[in-house]
Amino acid sequence: MTTLLADDLFRFYHVGDEETRALRGVSLHVQSGELVAIMGPSGSGKSTLLACLAGLDDPDGGHVEVSGQRLTRRPEAERARLRGRKVGVLLQAENLMPHLSVLENVLLPMRLAGTVDATFAQALLAQVGLSERHQHLPGQLSGGELARAGLAVALAAKPDLLLADEPTAEVDTGTEARLFEVLDAFRTRGGAVLISTHSPALAARADRVLHLKDGILNG
């Protein structure tokens, strides 16, 4: 089953007279249970692509479908509703609400999706190794713990698709190994994963590695 489909995505940025062609005709698909890695140098368009795939940004051309539903060219509120139910997003920063505890952060996406499951929240925190820290505020966590908490939040609403932007960029190898285990469990349940990364260890675990350069994707 195709969970994520992107067809011929274009995204241009304009600052003054400067035009940056961040995405130039990117097409890709991720199947249920599959892990696809996107590698590419800084500035190649990885974050732009993930934002378009998550419906956080609308591309200037092309379309995105998640679990058979079109995400692009819809009002922001509709995109947000679809994302809340179907897509877990792990960005490079600001995945957690600073004034909520780790547990409350994990419960929040469940509340928004209308299906609070406290047992699943605790199970996710155990998977990422943060059971003991569930009452802590994000500001009290280390970088590796923040990355793990962010993954628990992204998976809380049981999405079909996880999109992660360089999730292992600044974490130790122990944390990276833990993230792999959680991703494997998610994929076993049929989850599809697309990750931008510079990590050879992560790319080695992927079913497929795609290379992005100057907004153009090469398989």
Ligand code: ADP
């Ligand atoms: P990556 O994540 O691979 O480093 P980005 O998607 O962040 O790449 O950026 C792709 C290109 O688009 C870069 O040249 C970057 O400078 C430019 N860019 C990204 N976001 C914006 C923006 N909001 N306004 C203008 N240019 C941007």
Ligand code: MG
């Ligand atoms: Mg980036």
